[in-house]
Amino acid sequence: MGSSILSDISASGGDNPVLILDFGSQYTHLITRRIRQLSILTVCISGTSPLHAISSLNPCVIILSGGPNSVHADFAPSFPDGFLKYAEENGVPVLGICYGMQLLVQKLGGEVGIGEQHEYGKMTITVVEKESRFFSPEASRGNQTVWMSHGDEVLGLPEGFKVVARSLQGSVAAIENYSKKFYGLQYHPEVTHSPKGMESLRYFLIDVCGVHTEWNMADVLEEQIRNVKSLVGPDEHVICGLSGGVDSTVAAVLVHKAIGDRLHCLFVDNGLLRFQERERVMLNFQKELHLPVICIDASEQFLARLKGVEDPEVKRKIIGEEFIHVFEEFAPKVEEEVGRSPSFLLQGTLYPDVIESCPPPGSGRTHSHTIKSHHNVGGLPERMNLKLIEPLKLLFKDEVRKLGKFLNVPESFLKRHPFPGPGLAVRIPGDVTKGNALNILREVDEIFIQAIKDAGLYDLIWQAFAVFLPVGTVGVQGDQRTYGYPVVLRAITSEDGMTADWYHFDRNFLVDVVSKICNQVRGVNRVCVDITSKPPATVEWE
Known part of the structure; x- marks a missing residue:
């Protein structure tokens, strides 16, 4: 690395x-x-x-x-x-x-x-x-x-x-x-x-020292387009896994500008997406991005591999491996279409991803600690049939957004809150396939995010999401004793994702959101708010 x-x-x-x-x-x-x-x-x-x-x-x-x-x-x-x-x-x-x-x-x-x-x-x-x-x-x-x-x-x-x-x-x-x-x-x-x-x-x-202050996103764009053109031969093709987030979208538009139709994009439903994510993202791709994107439903194979897995690092690595398997299985379809198998995999890896996923042995960073393996860095299998292209890996998130503006990427993509590659797997501690955890979390997250948008707070917050806690908690609903699950609401402000502070919601906002969650989501009887900064915590729970 x-x-x-x-x-x-x-x-x-x-x-x-x-x-x-x-x-x-x-x-x-x-x-x-x-x-x-x-x-x-x-x-x-x-x-x-x-x-x-x-x-x-x-x-x-x-x-x-x-x-x-x-x-x-x-x-x-x-x-x-x-x-x-x-x-x-x-x-x-x-x-x-x-x-x-x-x-x-x-x-x-x-x-x-x-x-x-x-x-x-x-x-x-x-x-x-x-x-x-x-x-x-x-x-x-x-x-x-x-x-x-x-x-x-x-x-x-x-x-x-x-x-x-x-x-x-x-x-x-x-x-x-x-x-x-x-x-x-x-x-x-x-x-x-x-x-x-x-x-x-x-x-x-x-x-x-007389250092020049001329580095800007326009220069970065020109340099990365040159780099991609020099790396990808005139007859070679590239696969890109598009998630609908800022990073993969900007990376895809950049590489498409460099090599045109030799870029082949696919959206993978891994079973760990948010509420109606697949439908919404594919609609946005068609209406606003104008890139050819194929949707693949691989939810069964991801969830089968994750069944019974509780360790967060193991979960991340499994998800990284399964993504690569999907991409490699997609490669023959590209070969049928264009007469040549793709040689490269494009990823929207960012600088914080590289930093937090400590490089492998031999990189020299023995004095740095792994915070967590990102599925597109530390979670990749050692042997892959595809070579990686990561044009954003020296950039922070806000720099990627600036780059996206130079590429005329629609605001609807640039302003989206970050969403982790492993998806809801890192927002459900333990086995994600247990019970109804994924569906409960999707409903809670949808209510929380929609409330933030309705209050006009979405663009003020770097990232907001809900976490499902797989522990039983006693409650009283409808004058009856219930035994449900607690959920956690987290919202942070940040410039680059490396450090963060929690967003201070108005009390009335929280009262309203908690009421909606407990009344509308079956199985939830307790809502907590995470007010921990980064450090000491990370943004995601796993």
Whole structure:
């Protein structure tokens, strides 16, 4: 997975990227996101990637992320041998953040050790060097609040470095060696808890490093069309599994623009869809998208494979495998029609999918943890007859929506809330085939989403859905004791799906929705509301 991403970046004709070396921080991909908001091409790869992988990208700036490790720990992740020499000889500025700064200091001969006191949360720092190259003149005045999260700290500087900022407790907060273009921050400028952090990153990247701010979705579109044309031969064909969501739709329209009728789309009913999803999606395809789409009902084979399966990771992998089986069974039909078997499978994989589905062994990301396997990334079988095309896998969801606008994808597709590839399987903990769980969940979800639309809230919410809990709960309905099921309502706000907060519904809205669910859906006698942010939770329950 990692190597294919590097190939995509290297093959593109855009500006040299700001490269982030990931050492496992929970904020690493937030740095990527923040810098992209400055219209700068930003790419994140493993901090332990080999030197040739780093140099092949020809980065204009390299950022060393934070991480949960101590630089003194056994097997602590580190950049490859020769990295600092490469950066210095090629004049590539290096910025270490938190663990990244400590690693930079240690490798250059400085001292890192356990501080007298840990610094976690909001802290105050003061810029003590007015000639700082990292802090703008405005940021150098007075104190500023930043977000710290570290146990170790810098106790001794390498030769040529100077301290440019300290915390009020006296610890080193920022260092510089301008002659080598090496910089370090002990705090996290990328989080909103560091109010002046983005201002400092903007000043550093644009004013100090001279990075171009010309990366945009129009360039991404041109590059990906070129990539698809170069990858897919003039006589080769591509299969696309369309779900009706933003990702697969934008991917399909992009590839159709590149290769035309050699793209063959199919919509698979896996038995895990929402209320009347198949009918609604196929109608939208016909009325608005104008792409030829074939519908395949494979619900029986999916549900048969899932019967008795409770582990969420196993469920995801089964669903991923079954999708591939359906696509491979569809390939001979394409061959009958066009005289040639399709060679590629198109998927709308996004950057968060790749991030959360930790790459397989050999990718180098041993210091990152798998959050969950996405059916189109970690859930794919190791051997497939079709080669993958994933033109969106370096993009976040909001970036895909912008790309869709350039492609004139109808708003009805672009504004749809995300829906997971495994469908309702990840919204029913345990065996999805047990009892009437799928039908109950479909009815509850339909009432909830329709209420949100009727209240004019749909476009304000990133994603909303219901969850079925397979446990019995006592209730009183119609003056009689009932023993039914609880359901959970979840609605979140987000920019990119990497972090999220729960949507604060008006009390009257919730009272009305709960009343409708309990009165209209047989088998439900209790409704809960999930008010957990991401982190600590993920958006989906499984």
